[in-house]
Amino acid sequence: MDNQKIAVIGMGMWGKNIVRNFYNLNVLEYVCDLDEESLKTVREQFPGVKTTKDFNDIINNPEITGVAVVTPSHTHFKIVKTMLEAGKNVYVEKPISTVAEEARQLMELAESKNLVLMVDHLLLYHPAVNRLKMLIEEGQLGDIVYAQSDRLNVNYHKNDRSVMWDLAPHDVAMVAYVTGKKPIKVISAIGASSDRNNIMDITHLGIEFEDGVIAHISDSWITPQKHVNLLVRGTKATAIFDDCAPTDKLKIYDNFVPANTQNVALDYLEIEPLKLACQHFVNCIATGQKARSDGANGYEVVSILEEAERIMLGSKKEELDKTNFALSRMKG
Numbered sequence: 001m002d003n004q005k006i007a008v009i010g011m012g013m014w015g016k017n018i019v020r021n022f023y024n025l026n027v028l029e030y031v032c033d034l035d036e037e038s039l040k041t042v043r044e045q046f047p048g049v050k051t052t053k054d055f056n057d058i059i060n061n062p063e064i065t066g067v068a069v070v071t072p073s074h075t076h077f078k079i080v081k082t083m084l085e086a087g088k089n090v091y092v093e094k095p096i097s098t099v100a101e102e103a104r105q106l107m108e109l110a111e112s113k114n115l116v117l118m119v120d121h122l123l124l125y126h127p128a129v130n131r132l133k134m135l136i137e138e139g140q141l142g143d144i145v146y147a148q149s150d151r152l153n154v155n156y157h158k159n160d161r162s163v164m165w166d167l168a169p170h171d172v173a174m175v176a177y178v179t180g181k182k183p184i185k186v187i188s189a190i191g192a193s194s195d196r197n198n199i200m201d202i203t204h205l206g207i208e209f210e211d212g213v214i215a216h217i218s219d220s221w222i223t224p225q226k227h228v229n230l231l232v233r234g235t236k237a238t239a240i241f242d243d244c245a246p247t248d249k250l251k252i253y254d255n256f257v258p259a260n261t262q263n264v265a266l267d268y269l270e271i272e273p274l275k276l277a278c279q280h281f282v283n284c285i286a287t288g289q290k291a292r293s294d295g296a297n298g299y300e301v302v303s304i305l306e307e308a309e310r311i312m313l314g315s316k317k318e319e320l321d322k323t324n325f326a327l328s329r330m331k332g
Contacts, residue, residue: 004282005029007058009079010070011038013157014093018070021278023049027066030058055079059086066091066116066285073165077102080117084109089116091281094169095305096298098161103302107295116284118277118291119298121173125276128241128250131264132232133178140252141234147175147215148231152223155201162191162200164305164312167219171230172207172301173293175217178232181209182300189308194222198313205308 006022007030008015015033022028023046030050031042039051058064059082066089069079077097083090084106096119097103110117123129136144149171155163176183185208191200201221208214228243238253254260277293284291291297 004065004285005063006066006068006282007032007061007064008068008070009033009055009058010068010093011035011042012070015070017274018068018091018093018278019046019049021272021275022068022282024275025278025282027282029064030061032058055082059083059088065089066281068281069093073098073161077106080106081109084113084115084117087113087115089118089281089285091116091118091120091278092298093120094122094173094298095119095165095302096295097302098165098306098309100299100303100306103295103299107299110295114288116281116288116291117295117298118281118284119169119173119293119295119301120277121169121177121293121297121301122273122277123170123174124177124293125280126243126273127271127276128243128264129174129178129230132230132239132241132250133180135239135252135264136178136232136234137180140237141232141239142236144179144181144211144213144232144234146231146233147179147209147213148217148229149175149215150218150227150229152218152220152225152227154224154226155221158195158199158201158221162203162309163219163221164191164200164203164205164308166221168203168205168217168305168308169301171215171217171219172304173297174230175207175215175232176209176297176300177292178230179209179213181211181213183215183304184208184210186304186307186311187214189311191312200312203308203312207304207308 004027006027008019009032011033032052032055067083068091070093151167187206189205191203203219205217230241232239241250248263250264252262
C-alpha cells in the first residue's frame with residue numbers, strides 16, 4: 001500500500017475527511033483546491049503533503065497513482081474524465097454525475113484503460129451494512145419483499161442540485177447491495193422545496209428492484225433531528241439498521257413472534273466506514289481488482305435517479321439541466 005501516492009482535489013466539508021483518511025493511510029501526496037486558506041490548513045495539519053491550485057500539477061506528476069475528486073457534483077464529469085484520460089485511477093464523491101450518459105462514458109473509459117473507478121457509495125463499506133448483507137444471503141430474513149431507507153438531517157448549505165442527488169445515491173446503492181437486487185424502474189418520485197425554489201430539500205422515491213422488491217426512499221435537508229435508518233422486510237424476519245444508534249445498530253425482528261428481537265453482534269464497528277472505503281481504493285489500485293462501488297455501480301444509481309428527477313420535476317428538469325450545464329462550463 002505504501003508505494004501508492006494519492007492526490008485529493010477539493011478540500012471542502014467532505015474533502016477534509018477524505019484528506020485525513022488518505023493521510024492516515026500514509027498515501028497522501030497532494031491536495032488541490034482553489035482556496036488558499038484551505039491549502040494553508042493542509043500544510044499545517046498534514047506535514048509533508050504538497051498543495052496546489054492547479055490540477056495540472058497532478059496530471060503531470062507520474063508518481064500520482066490515484067486521485068480523489070471531492071468537488072461539487074456538476075464538476076465531476078469533466079474532472080474525472082480528465083484524470084482517467086491521464087491514466088490516473090479515480091475515487092469520486094457521489095454521485096459520479098447527475099447525467100446517466102456521462103456516468104456511462106466514465107465507466108467505459110475506465111474499463112477501456114483498465115483503471116480503477118470507484119464511487120464514494122460509502123455505506124457499502126459500513127460493517128453493519130455488510131453484516132446485514134451476509135444475514136440476507138444466509139436466508140435469515142427469508143425472501144426479501146420490501147426495503148425502506150430514511151436519511152433525514154439538516155443541511156444549511158444546500159449547495160447540490162437537490163437533496164436527492166446529495167443523499168439518495170447512498171440509499172439506492174445500499175438497498176441494491178444488501179438485497180442483491182438491481183433497481184429496475186422508478187414507481188413514484190415527489191419532492192418539495194421549503195425555500196420554494198427549484199432545489200428540492202425533501203424527496204420521496206418509490207423504486208422497483210428485481211424480483212418485485214419495492215423500496216421507498218426518503219431524504220431530507222430540513223429535519224432537525226437526524227434519522228438514518230434502513231428497514232429490510234423478508235418473508236421470515238425484518239431487519240432494521242439504525243446508524244444513529246450508539247449501540248445495537250442492527251436488529252432482527254421475527255415477523256410472527258412478538259417481542260422476539262435479536263441484536264446482531266458487530267465486529268470492528270468502531271472502524272470508520274470512510275477509512276475502509278479509502279483503504280479499499282488503495283488496495284484496488286495495488287491489485288487491479290474492481291471496486292465494490294465501481295463505475296457500473298455509479299452508472300446504475302445515476303440512471304435511476306435521473307429517471308426519478310424527470311418524474312419529479314417534469315418540464316422544470318430542462319431548466320435545471322441548462323443551469324447545470326452553464327455551471328459546468330463556468331467551472332471548466
